[in-house]
Amino acid sequence: MSGFYATIARYYDAEHHDKDEDLPLYTDLAGDHGDPILIVGSGTGRIALFLAEQGHTVHGIELERAMLDRARLKLDAKPALRGRVHFHFGNALTLPLDLKANVTIIPYNSLMHFHTQPEQLALLRRARVWTAAGGVLAIDLPNAGEAFAGQDTGAVTLERTFLEPESGHLVMQHSVSELDRVEQLMSVTWIYDEVGEDGVVYRTVAPVVNRYFFFSELKLLLNAAGFDDVLVYGDLDYSSYVDGCPRMVVLAK
Numbered sequence: 001m002s003g004f005y006a007t008i009a010r011y012y013d014a015e016h017h018d019k020d021e022d023l024p025l026y027t028d029l030a031g032d033h034g035d036p037i038l039i040v041g042s043g044t045g046r047i048a049l050f051l052a053e054q055g056h057t058v059h060g061i062e063l064e065r066a067m068l069d070r071a072r073l074k075l076d077a078k079p080a081l082r083g084r085v086h087f088h089f090g091n092a093l094t095l096p097l098d099l100k101a102n103v104t105i106i107p108y109n110s111l112m113h114f115h116t117q118p119e120q121l122a123l124l125r126r127a128r129v130w131t132a133a134g135g136v137l138a139i140d141l142p143n144a145g146e147a148f149a150g151q152d153t154g155a156v157t158l159e160r161t162f163l164e165p166e167s168g169h170l171v172m173q174h175s176v177s178e179l180d181r182v183e184q185l186m187s188v189t190w191i192y193d194e195v196g197e198d199g200v201v202y203r204t205v206a207p208v209v210n211r212y213f214f215f216s217e218l219k220l221l222l223n224a225a226g227f228d229d230v231l232v233y234g235d236l237d238y239s240s241y242v243d244g245c246p247r248m249v250v251l252a253k
Contacts, residue, residue, distance in 0.1 A: 009069075014171070019108075040110065041062065041107060041113075045070070102136075127225070138249070143244075159174060169196060231252075234249070236249055
């Protein structure tokens with residue numbers, strides 16, 4: 001997982017430049033529960049810096065140095081936020097962090113990088129320790145049912161095209177995936193074809209494995225970790241968790 005983000009870090013922000021659909025949810029939670037806010041898997045700082053701009057105090061944990069370096073560059077460009085944003089480099093399973101957050105966030109698919117039940121329980125138990133009494137844990141995941149209903153074709157799919165801002169080069173992002181329905185693991189090979197100034201296409205190949213979760217399974221894990229009150233929604237707008245919904249958004253206390 002760490003190697004994957006080191007490989008794609010330079011593409012990440014351009015690839016996700018328009019991702020903001022989760023920000024209203026986190027704004028609501030921050031307004032309802034207050035500071036501090038903890039983001040487990042804070043990446044290049046998209047959510048952390050947004051919430052800090054709203055006046056909140058935010059801590060972020062990030063394992064991949066290349067992603068964290070980009071987050072810190074963004075923070076350096078916004079000196080007014082420096083007292084409200086605290087980035088921590090390390091593994092969330094072992095990082096010593098003395099914090100009681102009123103909102104803990106495991107954002108956009110981040111839990112999928114924890115493949116085994118011992119890892120999942122260890123992370124959720126740490127989240128329980130880091131989350132203050134009366135606070136809330138938010139987890140944003142895809143609806144596994146939709147992925148399991150699809151057919152594996154082995155086809156290479158064009159996902160999007162974008163301009164890489166540092167070079168101005170056109171990048172075509174493709175993917176090919178295979179789902180192990182027994183182990184609930186999706187193996188995805190991301191392919192970035194970057195057109196250089198010389199017209200040559202430079203290819204970056206970045207494989208990653210993601211673990212899918214079903215709600216009943218995740219609820220049991222959260223209960224075992226000490227979260228007794230668990231709600232689920234089918235998208236980031238609090239819509240119902242029903243067959244065919246796009247996301248599985250869980251709020252736990």
